Amino acid sequence: MDSQSSPIEEHTMQQGPTFSRSLWVDTVEPSRYPRMTRDNLVDTAIIGAGMAGLNLALLLLQSGQRVAVIDMREVGSGVTANTTAKITALHGQLYTDITRRFGREAAALHGEANQNAIAQYEAVIKRYSIDCDFSHAPAWTVSNREEDMAALAAEADAARQSGLPASFSRDTGLPFGVSGGVRAENQARFHPLKYLLGIARELAGREVKIFENTRALEIRPGQPADVITDRGLLRAKHVVLATNIPFHRSSEFFLRVVQSRSYVLAYPVEPGFIPDAMYYQTRQPFRSLRLQTSGDRTWLLVGGEKHHSGQVTDTEACYARLAEWARETMGLENPVYRWSTHDQFPLDRLPYVGPVSRGQKNILAVTGFGGWGMSQSMVAAHLLRDLIYGVKNSLSRTYAVGRLKLSDLGPVAGQNLHKVRRLVSDRLSSPKTQAKDLEPSHGGLTKLDGSTVAAFRDEQGELHAVSRVCTHIGCVVQWNNAERSWDCPCHGSRFDIDGRVLHGPAVKDLQKKKS
Structure with missing residues (x-):
């Protein structure tokens, strides 16, 4: 599939992506292992x-x-x-932080282990002859703010002391305004x-x-x-x-963790459109860039728009903002693929x-x-x-x-309090919209036979109605309009339009409602 356009690619090259599907999924044959x-x-x-x-x-x-x-x-x-499949030991502005929290030895252990992971991947790929587009490339942590340069220079020093081949540079090679950043050599990327x-x-x-x-x-x-x-x-x-x-x-x-979603757009570009490197722009709104060669095509992956899982319902706007940034900074139009991912961010x-x-x-x-x-x-x-x-x-x-330690719970006290408020207030709220009034391709919390349900009406007019209550701890799910899923704002569980679990920690499906 790598050397030919897939059906989705031929469609989206002309009209733009209409649903979320990653480049990785569309360029492999699906696995078929038994139950x-x-x-x-x-x-x-x-x-x-x-x-x-x-x-x-x-x-x-x-x-x-x-x-x-x-x-x-x-x-x-x-x-x-x-x-986005970056195999890198350079994790944003990490090493100054963990050196401060845990000491230089812990930072060095982390840096050495993650740098070694790149060589371990390469060894596995060679040993088992896995064709997965593995290649080395430098990784960058950059900023477009001059006031960040001192902190990034300090991060380069901390990363280097932690065993990374890192340095600070003002010359990032990017075709838009970036003041400088940390560069780590001998990092890698592949088709995951x-x-x-x-x-x-x-x-x-x-x-x-x-x-x-x-x-x-x-x-x-x-x-x-x-x-x-x-x-x-x-x-x-x-x-x-x-x-x-x-x-x-x-x-x-x-x-101990905060659940987060972020978004990716994939654009076909000419080789050399940007330097052959991987970039992570620190601060919000964070941005991520990397090239990917698949068959005879080169792709630019543009990532960003991070937010707490389940707490943004208009996720189409996240894709729109990312596309606008790509258009304004690099003149990119018509992404072929788009997808989002789910990450757990530890407090420390x-x-x-x-x-x-x-x-x-x-x-x-x-x-x-x-x-x-x-x-x-x-x-x-x-x-x-x-x-x-x-x-x-x-x-x-x-x-x-x-x-x-209990003393470390402060950073999440507000987050957890928000979850408790959502657990209570969302259960008490009552939507005014009736399920019968939902337009095709729209979803939301609606009334059905006097009860509040999570409902979506598909393009054929069929109503898919399920319980609004997440099966994990009972929070009320929210509609994700870009992914067409029901997402829990408390702990990040996700369900499809028929209530099937897409992402844990929930292990039970949402109950279907008669429509």
């Missing part, structure tokens, strides 16, 4: 067939373990399918789904069990632990939640990797990549492997799930 059909006993069960889950599965396979990976949809269909599907083929060919369309509903702790799914029982000595946000003991994580800037609690050490989780999941998923996979085998790893304490 789980019977109970299974393995050494390690991994929930989530994304980058962190399959990288870990490969490491455990190499160590001789019996492994099963389950996903409620398909391999790579979650966050991995919607990333080509990589992941290549890993999946290798795993399945060596008797790792991969089960798609198999939803984990509950984890019952024990030795071994039981994963209750909608397809049977999966029993394992160790269970790893690699689901972007863990559903098991979810309260352990929601005090470092991911959470390890046992979910002291009493459940054989149940592990990974979350909080803060938008830098490609490098950090590889780092997490190596740490999880060591934790499973009881091997000492210097990152285990730095990334520990329970490292947050």
Whole structure:
């Protein structure tokens, strides 16, 4: 598919994208792994067939373990399918912050591990001959504000002291006004789904069990632990939640992360349209740029418009603002693809990797990549492997799930208070719109037979009505007009127009309503 235009591409090149679909999804053949059909006993069960889950599965396979990976949809269909796929250790203005919070040693551990992740990806790609458009490129953190230059120069010093090949420069090569930034050499990018599907083929060919369309509903702790799914029982000595946000003991994580969405547009451009590098513009509104060569086409990926998940209903406006910026700064018109992604931002800037609690050490989780999941998923996979085998790893304490102190809760007190207010006020509110009055291609909270429901009317006039109450903790979902989904403003769960779970932590669908 790489060398030819797909049907969606031919349509959108003329009319513009009419729904969200990533370049990555449209340039691979979908995976087809079976559902789980019977109970299974393995050494390690991994929930989530994304980058962190399959990288870990490969490491455990190499160590001789019996492994099963389950996903409620398909391999790579979650966050991995919607990333910008930068494999970089330069994570915005991170190193000055974590040096201040944790000290120079912790910053160096983080920097070294993420820089090593690039070489580890390259080694896997070469060993298993995975054709995934991997290439090296410098990464930049830039700003268009002169007052930011001193802080970026300090970030370059902190990054360099943390083991990155980093420097400060005023010459970014960008064709629009940027004052300067941090440049890190020897970073990388790739096609994430080509990589992941290549890993999946290798795993399945060596008797790792991969089960798609198999939803984990509950984890019952024990030795071994039981994963209750909608397809049977999966029993394992160790269970790893690699689901972007863990559903098991979810309260352990929601005090420690903030859920965020951001948006990407993909434009066909000529090679050399911008320098062959990856850019991240700090401060709001943040911007992200990177080139991607796929077959005989070159694409420019333009990202930005970050906001708290479920708390913006007019997401079409997010795409519109991003497109306007691309047009004004670079003269770009008519994006072919558009998509959005879902990230967990940890309070102290470092991911959470390890046992979910002291009493459940054989149940592990990974979350909080803060938008830098490609490098950090590889780092997490190596740490999880060591934790499973009881091997000492210097990152285990730095990334520990329970490292947050009560004194650190201040930054999220307002966020959590907002969630409580939404939980109460949204349940009490009553919309005036009647479901019968919804226009085609429109959705929202409406009245249906005297009750408030979440309703969408499709282009054929059919009404899709579901419960407005998220199945996680009971917040009221909000309509996402660009993605055509119901999004929870409290913890970021997402559902399609018929109520099926698209994104956790919810594991149960919204109840359908008779229309």
